[in-house]
Amino acid sequence: EAGVAQSPRYKIIEKRQSVAFWCNPISGHATLYWYQQILGQGPKLLIQFQNNGVVDDSQLPKDRFSAERLKGVDSTLKIQPAKLEDSAVYLCASRDFGDGYTFGSGTRLTVV
Protein backbone atom coordinates (compact mmCIF):
# COMPACT_ATOMS: atom_id res chain seq x y z
CA GLU A 1 0.00 0.00 0.00
CA ALA A 2 1.12 3.55 -0.61
CA GLY A 3 2.44 5.38 2.44
CA VAL A 4 1.54 8.74 3.92
CA ALA A 5 2.39 11.46 1.43
CA GLN A 6 3.53 14.90 2.53
CA SER A 7 4.65 17.99 0.69
CA PRO A 8 6.76 19.98 0.48
CA ARG A 9 9.81 18.21 1.93
CA TYR A 10 11.55 21.44 2.83
CA LYS A 11 10.45 25.03 3.28
CA ILE A 12 12.35 28.13 4.27
CA ILE A 13 10.38 31.28 5.06
CA GLU A 14 10.92 34.54 6.84
CA LYS A 15 9.24 35.21 10.16
CA ARG A 16 5.76 36.66 9.90
CA GLN A 17 5.20 34.93 6.55
CA SER A 18 2.61 32.21 6.12
CA VAL A 19 3.15 28.61 5.07
CA ALA A 20 1.00 25.57 4.35
CA PHE A 21 1.73 21.86 4.44
CA TRP A 22 -0.19 19.09 2.78
CA CYS A 23 -0.78 15.48 3.79
CA ASN A 24 -2.49 12.54 2.11
CA PRO A 25 -2.90 9.60 4.49
CA ILE A 26 -2.91 5.91 3.72
CA SER A 27 -6.09 4.99 1.91
CA GLY A 28 -8.83 3.98 4.32
CA HIS A 29 -7.17 5.38 7.43
CA ALA A 30 -9.80 7.44 9.18
CA THR A 31 -7.49 8.94 11.78
CA LEU A 32 -4.97 11.58 10.78
CA TYR A 33 -2.50 13.40 12.99
CA TRP A 34 -0.19 16.37 12.65
CA TYR A 35 2.88 16.38 14.85
CA GLN A 36 5.59 18.96 15.41
CA GLN A 37 9.07 17.62 16.10
CA ILE A 38 11.66 20.11 17.23
CA LEU A 39 15.27 18.97 16.88
CA GLY A 40 16.24 16.70 19.76
CA GLN A 41 12.70 16.23 21.01
CA GLY A 42 9.98 13.68 20.54
CA PRO A 43 6.99 14.41 18.29
CA LYS A 44 4.37 16.66 19.86
CA LEU A 45 0.76 16.24 18.80
CA LEU A 46 -0.76 19.35 17.26
CA ILE A 47 -4.09 18.03 16.05
CA GLN A 48 -5.94 14.76 15.55
CA PHE A 49 -8.73 14.21 13.03
CA GLN A 50 -11.20 11.37 12.89
CA ASN A 51 -12.55 11.47 9.35
CA ASN A 52 -13.19 15.20 8.87
CA GLY A 53 -13.84 15.98 12.53
CA VAL A 54 -11.33 17.29 15.06
CA VAL A 55 -10.77 14.91 17.99
CA ASP A 56 -7.98 16.75 19.80
CA ASP A 57 -6.45 20.15 19.10
CA SER A 58 -5.56 21.06 22.67
CA GLN A 59 -1.89 21.67 21.85
CA LEU A 60 -2.45 23.56 18.61
CA PRO A 61 -1.46 27.25 18.94
CA LYS A 62 -4.73 28.42 17.49
CA ASP A 63 -3.70 32.05 17.23
CA ARG A 64 -1.35 31.13 14.39
CA PHE A 65 -1.91 27.49 13.43
CA SER A 66 -4.92 26.08 11.63
CA ALA A 67 -5.68 22.72 10.07
CA GLU A 68 -8.46 21.24 8.06
CA ARG A 69 -9.50 17.93 6.58
CA LEU A 70 -12.58 18.90 4.66
CA LYS A 71 -13.40 15.67 2.84
CA GLY A 72 -12.01 13.30 5.45
CA VAL A 73 -9.04 12.35 3.29
CA ASP A 74 -6.15 14.77 2.77
CA SER A 75 -5.34 17.55 5.17
CA THR A 76 -3.57 20.89 5.26
CA LEU A 77 -1.79 22.56 8.15
CA LYS A 78 -1.20 26.31 7.99
CA ILE A 79 0.93 28.66 10.02
CA GLN A 80 0.20 32.38 9.81
CA PRO A 81 2.27 34.30 10.81
CA ALA A 82 5.30 32.11 11.41
CA LYS A 83 7.70 32.65 14.30
CA LEU A 84 11.31 31.57 14.65
CA GLU A 85 10.32 28.94 17.21
CA ASP A 86 8.11 27.24 14.62
CA SER A 87 11.23 25.85 12.96
CA ALA A 88 10.73 22.10 13.18
CA VAL A 89 9.77 19.04 11.21
CA TYR A 90 6.03 18.72 10.73
CA LEU A 91 4.99 15.10 10.57
CA CYS A 92 1.71 13.78 9.35
CA ALA A 93 0.63 10.32 10.42
CA SER A 94 -2.37 8.13 9.84
CA ARG A 95 -3.64 5.15 11.72
CA ASP A 96 -5.97 2.25 11.28
CA PHE A 97 -7.79 1.03 14.35
CA GLY A 98 -5.56 -0.88 16.74
CA ASP A 99 -2.34 -0.27 14.85
CA GLY A 100 0.48 2.14 15.42
CA TYR A 101 1.00 5.25 13.42
CA THR A 102 2.48 5.34 9.97
CA PHE A 103 4.35 8.58 9.49
CA GLY A 104 4.96 10.52 6.32
CA SER A 105 8.41 11.74 5.43
CA GLY A 106 7.74 15.10 7.06
CA THR A 107 8.20 18.73 6.08
CA ARG A 108 11.25 20.46 7.47
CA LEU A 109 10.39 24.10 8.12
CA THR A 110 13.05 26.72 8.73
CA VAL A 111 11.91 30.17 9.80
CA VAL A 112 14.58 32.84 9.42
Add this chain to the structure above:
Amino acid sequence: QKEVEQNSGPLSVPEGAIASLNCTYSDRGSQSFFWYRQYSGKSPELIMFIYSNGDKEDGRFTAQLNKASQYVSLLIRDSQPSDSATYLCAVNERGNQFYFGTGTSLTVIP
Protein backbone atom coordinates in the same frame (compact mmCIF):
# COMPACT_ATOMS: atom_id res chain seq x y z
CA GLN B 1 5.44 15.18 35.37
CA LYS B 2 5.84 14.29 31.73
CA GLU B 3 3.43 11.78 30.29
CA VAL B 4 6.18 9.58 28.87
CA GLU B 5 9.78 9.65 30.02
CA GLN B 6 12.87 8.14 28.49
CA ASN B 7 16.56 8.52 29.21
CA SER B 8 17.90 10.65 26.39
CA GLY B 9 21.20 8.79 26.35
CA PRO B 10 23.34 8.50 24.45
CA LEU B 11 23.50 4.78 25.00
CA SER B 12 26.49 3.02 23.49
CA VAL B 13 26.83 -0.74 23.16
CA PRO B 14 29.34 -2.87 21.27
CA GLU B 15 28.23 -4.79 18.23
CA GLY B 16 26.64 -8.11 19.18
CA ALA B 17 25.62 -6.96 22.66
CA ILE B 18 22.11 -6.48 24.04
CA ALA B 19 20.81 -2.93 24.06
CA SER B 20 18.19 -2.14 26.71
CA LEU B 21 15.93 0.88 26.33
CA ASN B 22 13.48 1.95 29.00
CA CYS B 23 10.36 4.07 29.15
CA THR B 24 8.01 5.05 31.98
CA TYR B 25 4.55 6.53 31.69
CA SER B 26 2.25 8.37 34.05
CA ASP B 27 -1.29 7.34 33.08
CA ARG B 28 -2.26 4.01 34.63
CA GLY B 29 -5.13 3.77 32.17
CA SER B 30 -2.78 3.59 29.20
CA GLN B 31 -3.73 0.77 26.93
CA SER B 32 -1.11 0.25 24.28
CA PHE B 33 2.56 0.94 23.91
CA PHE B 34 4.71 1.41 20.86
CA TRP B 35 8.38 1.58 20.02
CA TYR B 36 9.54 3.62 17.05
CA ARG B 37 12.97 3.91 15.52
CA GLN B 38 14.05 7.22 14.01
CA TYR B 39 17.18 7.58 11.95
CA SER B 40 18.69 11.05 11.77
CA GLY B 41 16.72 13.20 9.35
CA LYS B 42 14.09 10.54 8.81
CA SER B 43 10.56 9.94 10.07
CA PRO B 44 9.83 7.55 12.92
CA GLU B 45 9.10 4.00 11.85
CA LEU B 46 7.17 1.50 13.94
CA ILE B 47 9.21 -1.38 15.34
CA MET B 48 6.64 -3.09 17.49
CA PHE B 49 3.75 -2.60 19.86
CA ILE B 50 2.57 -4.36 23.00
CA TYR B 51 -0.76 -4.38 24.82
CA SER B 52 -0.48 -7.03 27.50
CA ASN B 53 1.82 -7.49 30.45
CA GLY B 54 4.85 -9.63 29.73
CA ASP B 55 7.16 -10.00 26.79
CA LYS B 56 6.58 -9.82 23.07
CA GLU B 57 9.31 -10.94 20.72
CA ASP B 58 9.83 -10.06 17.08
CA GLY B 59 13.13 -11.18 15.64
CA ARG B 60 15.96 -9.51 17.52
CA PHE B 61 13.53 -7.18 19.31
CA THR B 62 11.68 -7.90 22.55
CA ALA B 63 9.22 -5.50 24.12
CA GLN B 64 8.50 -5.89 27.82
CA LEU B 65 5.53 -4.35 29.58
CA ASN B 66 4.89 -4.04 33.30
CA LYS B 67 1.67 -2.12 33.89
CA ALA B 68 1.92 -2.30 37.67
CA SER B 69 5.24 -0.49 37.57
CA GLN B 70 4.24 1.61 34.57
CA TYR B 71 7.22 0.88 32.44
CA VAL B 72 7.87 -0.57 29.05
CA SER B 73 11.24 -1.58 27.69
CA LEU B 74 12.78 -2.62 24.41
CA LEU B 75 15.62 -5.11 24.19
CA ILE B 76 17.67 -5.41 21.04
CA ARG B 77 19.69 -8.60 20.86
CA ASP B 78 22.81 -9.00 18.74
CA SER B 79 22.95 -5.25 18.19
CA GLN B 80 24.16 -4.13 14.78
CA PRO B 81 25.63 -0.79 13.68
CA SER B 82 22.48 -0.34 11.58
CA ASP B 83 20.49 -0.24 14.83
CA SER B 84 22.14 3.08 15.67
CA ALA B 85 19.23 5.51 15.84
CA THR B 86 16.93 7.29 18.25
CA TYR B 87 14.26 5.06 19.78
CA LEU B 88 10.96 6.67 20.66
CA CYS B 89 8.49 5.24 23.13
CA ALA B 90 4.83 6.11 22.50
CA VAL B 91 1.92 5.47 24.80
CA ASN B 92 -1.72 5.37 23.81
CA GLU B 93 -3.60 6.80 26.76
CA ARG B 94 -7.28 6.82 27.45
CA GLY B 95 -9.15 8.94 24.97
CA ASN B 96 -7.07 7.69 22.06
CA GLN B 97 -4.32 10.21 22.75
CA PHE B 98 -0.76 9.30 21.89
CA TYR B 99 2.18 10.70 23.78
CA PHE B 100 5.78 10.31 22.71
CA GLY B 101 8.87 10.36 24.86
CA THR B 102 11.84 12.46 23.87
CA GLY B 103 13.70 9.40 22.61
CA THR B 104 16.88 7.53 23.52
CA SER B 105 19.87 7.81 21.22
CA LEU B 106 21.55 4.45 20.64
CA THR B 107 24.98 3.97 19.11
CA VAL B 108 26.21 0.48 18.29
CA ILE B 109 30.00 0.44 18.07
CA PRO B 110 31.50 -1.96 15.50
